[in-house]
Amino acid sequence: MPSLTIRRLDVASPVPADIDIANSVEPLPIVDIAAELGLGPEHYDLYGKYKAKVLLSVLDDLKAQQDGYYVVVGGITPTPLGEGKSTTTVGLCQALGAFLDKKVVTCLRQPSQGPTFGIKGGAAGGGYSQVIPMDEFNLHLTGDIHAITAANNLLAAAIDTRIFHENSQSDKALFNRLCPANKEGKRRFANVMLKRLTKLGISKTDPNELTPDEVRRFARLDIDPESITWRRVMDVNDRFLRKITIGQGPEEKGMVRETGFDISVASEIMAVLALTTSLADMRERLGRMVIGNSKSGEPITADDLGVGGALTVLMKDAIHPTLMQTLEGTPVLVHAGPFANIAHGNSSIVADKIALKLVGKGGFVVTEAGFGADIGTEKFMDIKCRYSGLVPQCAIIVATIRALKMHGGGPDVVAGKPLDHAYVSENVALVEAGCINLAKHIANTRSYGVNVVVAINKFASDTEAEMNAVRNASMVAGAFDAVVCTHHAHGGKGAVELGLAVQRACESQSEPLKFLYPLESSIKEKIESIAKFYGASGVEYSEQAEKQIEMYTKQGFSNLPICMAKTQYSFSHVPSMKGAPTGFVLPIRDVRASIGAGFIYPLVGTMSTMPGLPTRPCFYEIDVDTATGKVMGLS
Amino acid sequence: MPSLTIRRLDVASPVPADIDIANSVEPLPIVDIAAELGLGPEHYDLYGKYKAKVLLSVLDDLKAQQDGYYVVVGGITPTPLGEGKSTTTVGLCQALGAFLDKKVVTCLRQPSQGPTFGIKGGAAGGGYSQVIPMDEFNLHLTGDIHAITAANNLLAAAIDTRIFHENSQSDKALFNRLCPANKEGKRRFANVMLKRLTKLGISKTDPNELTPDEVRRFARLDIDPESITWRRVMDVNDRFLRKITIGQGPEEKGMVRETGFDISVASEIMAVLALTTSLADMRERLGRMVIGNSKSGEPITADDLGVGGALTVLMKDAIHPTLMQTLEGTPVLVHAGPFANIAHGNSSIVADKIALKLVGKGGFVVTEAGFGADIGTEKFMDIKCRYSGLVPQCAIIVATIRALKMHGGGPDVVAGKPLDHAYVSENVALVEAGCINLAKHIANTRSYGVNVVVAINKFASDTEAEMNAVRNASMVAGAFDAVVCTHHAHGGKGAVELGLAVQRACESQSEPLKFLYPLESSIKEKIESIAKFYGASGVEYSEQAEKQIEMYTKQGFSNLPICMAKTQYSFSHVPSMKGAPTGFVLPIRDVRASIGAGFIYPLVGTMSTMPGLPTRPCFYEIDVDTATGKVMGLS
Structure with missing residues (x-):
């Protein structure tokens, strides 16, 4: 997308706070972003100056257009601090759009507003790879x-x-x-x-x-x-x-x-x-x-x-994805944000479909899947792609040296506590040991027949030797490529290598998409396929789970795909089992169903579906500058 | 506002369903409505094609502009069917704008979405006096x-x-x-x-x-x-x-x-x-x-x-009023919709202020007050005008023959049941007897020093003799004028006489605004002033009320205005006491406070603050035409 409106970021070091970076860049009028995508005023509804709902009817107008390349971003099993999956998704698109002259659209989930005021803060990416305006992204958005x-x-x-x-x-x-x-x-x-x-x-x-x-x-x-x-x-x-x-x-x-x-x-x-x-x-x-x-x-x-x-009437505007932009002026579609455990944790099919038409042949759509690849990418393939009929050409797995060290046996990583020394000084052996987790994610993702590119999200303390270890392990495990990227510190410029690798991966993709299980299998067979995929030796059903499986089968719902509700902190059901555990028996505590959405969701352990507030929630720092109307203190 | 975009309505008889009328008119692009008000793109944020949030900063730009005339619409004590206060407000503005070439803005409350799916249906006016698009008005609007x-x-x-x-x-x-x-x-x-x-x-x-x-x-x-x-x-x-x-x-x-x-x-x-x-x-x-x-x-x-x-951050967009339009293309500002009993039931001060500047000298802002004039207009004067510093030149009291007959001793009027014969055939004596209610509202409203115009909202079965009776009683009670209007059946054309009367009333207004009570009075003195205004002979406080008054006084909140939480179906606390009852003792069950909003609210009887759904809610008929995206079945 050779464009007049691409911005060159003026990056500072050390990287300032997210909100300060976000506020330092004047967003482009969203009508300009839309125009570069070939959208006219009849194709969207404005919501203020920096957001627009792209109308679903665009799909009719672009029926004849070929789809672009479809790239999904997953991650290794994360630490509680997160491994920068959203940041990498945004940074990669900034690279493709602002440095490699590609047509590109980022597809992201809308974050829940609740956690913005609790512990988590915002979810618009971070550093020099963000969606802006960051406050509008994290608050009401367009009301969906x-x-x-x-x-x-x-x-x-x-x-x-x-x-x-x-x-x-x-x-x-x-x-x-x-x-x-x-x-x-x-x-x-x-x-x-x-x-x-x-x-x-x-x-x-x-x-x-x-x-x-x-x-x-x-x-x-x-x-x-x-x-x-x-x-x-x-x-x-x-x-x-x-x-x-x-x-x-x-x-x-x-x-x-x-x-x-x-x-x-x-x-x-x-x-x-x-x-x-x-x-x-x-x-x-x-x-x-x-x-x-x-x-x-x-x-x-x-x-x-x-x-x-009446429910449809209430949802009739929500069906249109929201167009926003990255710090470097590339387009973003924000749409839907289902829970990543009790639901499938992926942004919307309609946003991806619109985006693929908008970028057209040779363009790129990069969409993020929630949690680690065991959950997010698996559900992306077996649920989302099954319903959409779309086929990805490349799957990215985001890894950090920090998380790999944890999988290699490093001490616990706890949010809000200082990192152990092991995580901020070189320890190649720990990294190599931890690559077992990455290798399993690569092999799993490869089994869908898709090219896998590993994105090593570099932190300041990571060393060349550590990153080489990851690159080597990735290639051995079957990755198409493995690339270090520094988009957090440098914006799109820091993800140009990743962009090139993704381009090559997409261009050389030839296999058809292979689902993990056929829909016609029984509920139990499908659960067992996924358990094996995790590394389990078997599955154990509670009495309640047996009862529910019987009931849903009797009610005629056994042909639906399966959406596992499992912890993201391990391939297994036990968060403390790091690396790539095997031989465990996956316990199915209960089985529930979202018949309208179209999946059965077995519960592996207890999932909290309502977070709480800590003693000092984020909201203490959040306020409006009443002179300028600017939001302060969002993180 | 001599305008190129004024639409002439093509009215049908009998009057079609509200949604059919609303859907039969193509709304003008809201940017055109904004342009006619002198607003440029820097003054508003679009929310789709037919809604825009007018930014509060407009007030700075228009500081030098003189205010227009300020007209408040109240009503007599209503039947449960409502007397067409919103419809009259809209119809009057269609008359002023589309037929009398005046600059005019209608200020309305945003309706609650809950009741739209329950019994009540929408609240955008009715017949040929409506705000459009009617579905957007009644649903999400701009998310406030x-x-x-x-x-x-x-x-x-x-x-x-x-x-x-x-x-x-x-x-x-x-x-x-x-x-x-x-x-x-x-x-x-x-x-x-x-x-x-x-x-x-x-x-x-x-x-x-x-x-x-x-x-x-x-x-x-x-x-x-x-x-x-x-x-x-x-x-x-x-x-x-x-x-x-x-x-x-x-x-x-x-x-x-x-x-x-x-x-x-x-x-x-x-x-x-x-x-x-x-x-x-x-x-x-x-x-x-x-x-x-x-x-x-x-x-x-x-x-x-x-x-x-954080609360302010969540509310920072909500502070901007939403611009919409009437069926005849005149501008409407929709903003805020506080409960009319436990709160003050009036649309926002900021919308009225912006509107007064936008219409300027000689223009008209017509704003609606909730419920009957005993509640809505009283709170408009003693709470809203007190906080805004604005002064109305004219107060309208909407009356229907139906409600006056009820006050004259007619049988009960019950929503959902057919009307008694008394209400659909001529009965001048019943009307005359009922005018005692209207007269009391006129006298009360006059006591603020404002000219009062009575709007007789004509139904098909009302006779000339009945309407003459109302006109005579109105003039005797001190009204500036009393006018029959047919805006429901004819749109603005049916309210031209009313528009002219309102214009004369505004131009001849000279008295200053006199509040009912000074803020420095004690809580009890203020409650008693209002009770007397209703016609009560005294006030009775529960033990709980006494306790609360003592507490609020001790906490330093006794200087706030009073917002009575009372039934709208009688001047008294007993809904069945029609007409203009006197001699009753007003019981104060409890006293509460909204310190942030800035009022104390005594509870006269029990107020439900959460409605329910009937056996067959409105939602049974509501759906989307999935081919066109149009909403069906909203009433």
Whole structure:
């Protein structure tokens, strides 16, 4: 993309704070970024001066365009400090766009707003590889997560209220309320009710013709409160909502129930947004989300509750990805951010599809997968690519000397505590030992038939000998290439070698994509394929897991892909098992399903779906400079 | 505003459904609406093609400009069906702008999204007097309410988490966590902590210099859980959250607490947004919101919790009003929508201020006050105008024959049930009797020194004799004029007479604004002034109310204006007392305070702050046409 608006960064050393770098660069008007991508005003909606929603209809206009190269960024098993996967994704794109004259689009997840005020801070990359404006990226953005919160909670309210109204009304009264006569005394079914009638095998379309038995079956969902899996959500770190009792007001007549809140990005609606391919597809997925069972064991959906259309209305703007820019003026599409354990942790299919058309033949789309490659890249391939039909030409694995040393036997790395001496002085043996983790990620990723490029995200204290060790181990393990990069300190310029390696990898890619398991396998067979992939010798199912697998199979959901909910800190289920453990038995504690999103998710251990706030949350430093309107203290 | 873009509506009879009318008109690009107001691209941020946030900085650019006329729209005591106050507000502006060539801006509240899916449906006006696009008006808009939800709930999470951390840590541990040493071993107070130190009378700025007693006083807020008035919010009708128990997860160690959710528009942050005058003022108000007391009875604020700055960051875009348009292409500013009983029920001060400058001398700003004039107009004058310093030249009172008949002794009017015969056939005597309600509203509004124009919102079945009765009664009661209008059926054309009357009223206004009570009066004196205004013979305080008044007075909050939380269905506290009751004793059940927003609110009876969903909510009919992307079924 030879461009007039490319900025050359003026880098300082040592690298200043992220917010200071972000504030030091004046973003380009987003209309300029859009224009360079060939987008006209009819293709997007502006949200302020630096964000625009790119309309899905662009796909129709660009139907004839060939796709560009598709690159996914995963990582080795990380330390709690993270290995710079987002930073590498952004830095690589700055290199491709601003230094190698390629058309490029970065596809990123929208971060959850809750953790921004807790411990984690922002998620726009770091150093000289960031998305800007950084505050807009980390806060509201264009409202997609707020829309998810609203839709998720409307469905939750519909569930409890429906049970309440069913409890207090006869079949007939219920039916008369659901299908009231209009002013002319006529009654009709709402469109969404016809879906329920079809599901029940009732072909009548005139409410007056239903038999009393059909009236009962239609009007009484008979939801088993114990079976409800749908929880409320909020985009705030509010640990006190993890487990609550609702319905304690006098008007709710004693209909209390234990439930809880998750953080909004854990909502199934977020996973739907990430996996959907069109507005019509999203309408169907939202309608078929299962919230629990009837007392007789039938799955109850959002459409059974009559609310699938309203959920789609709430989500109709959220389906359009948001265009932003990197520090060096290359385009970024931010869209969706599903939880990386209970969901699949990848940004949206529609953003990737639009991006591939926008860059066209010879261009590059770089998209990030959550957590380590065992989780993020596996789900990218087996869930996201399966639904999208897209095929990546290159998979990047980001590694740091720090994390490799940890895998080689280095002491614990703990967020907020100073690093052990081992991590800031040369220790080639530790690095070599740790490469077993990297090698396993390379081999796993290669098994999909995709070229693997290792990106060594260099820190100041890393030595040449240590990096050579990683390069050698990578090539032995089957990597296409392994490259040191310094984009955090230097921006795109620090990732030019990586960009060239990625280009060669894409150009020489020839194999077809091989999934890890076929969808037709049983739920257990699929779980076992993934467990073997991790290095497990077997799988152990709890009684509860067995029961759920049986139920989902009976309900006809066994053909869905599997989304493992596992710790990111080990190939195994035990965070302390570093390197590439083998011989462990993977315990499946429970099995749940996101039917609308389209996957079954086995729980390996306990996953927290609602973070908390520490004693001194980030928010102490966050404020607005009321004279300039600038945000201060975001990290 | 002689304009090229004025549309002439092609009206049909009978009047089609609101959504059909709204969808039949192609909105003008909002940049055109902005240009006609003299706004350049530097003055606003686009949110799609039909909405723009007008930046507060416009006020600086237009400092030299004179204000236009300021018109407030109130109503008589309504039936549960509403008397068309929003519709009249919009219709009047369509008349002024599209037929009388005046510069005009309509200022409206943003509706709560929750009720859109419940019983109520949308709130964009009706018939040929609407704000468009109607779906964008009723849903997300530009995200202000979502920002309020996020900010409100961040504060809530901060409260419970702080109590939790204080419970498990010594003074010293707590202090060390709040003021940790940085890498160089240095510690410092965050800016927001200096506010707390000042409040405590501690002038030290080096954390190391605090005495153990000062450490304790600084670090330990010692919040009394029983005293917490801050609740969580959600913009969904979720009755099961009215009363809940939180903290039941094992990690929260038994720290359970009873609390509940309100609908988001009931959040004090919404009232702050409506009453603030600048970004700096909003920062101060958000920081001084009181969430409860310490165990020793000191008020605890958002800034004591360290979160006032973060709340402001979350609200920094929400402070800019949203520009939209009417069916006839006149400009509308939508901004804030505080609850009309526990808060003051008026749109924002900043929107009105911007609008007055934009229309300039001789132009008109028409702003709506919630509920009947006893609540909406009273709070407009005594709270909103007091904080803004603005003075209205004309107050409109909207009346319908239907409501006047009810006040004259007609049978109950119930939403969803067919109207009694009395309401659809001529009955002049009933109307005349009911005018006692209108007369009382006229006299009350006149007492502020403002010219009153009565707008008779004509329905098809109203007769000439009935309308004459209202006109006569209005003039006797002291109205400046009383005019029949048909804007629902005819758009602006149907409100031209009203527009002319409003123009004359504004041009002849000469008296200064007289508030109902001085701020320096005691809380009880102020409550009693308002009660007398309603027609009460006295006020009765519960023990709890007495206690609260004493506490707020002791805490130094007695100089705030009063915001009565009273039913809108009667001048009294009893909804069934129609007309203009006298001699009743107004019971004050409890007294609460919104210190950040800046008012004390006595509770007269029980106010529901979280609506529920009926058996068949509106959402059954709401869906997206996936081929066109249009919203269907919004009413």
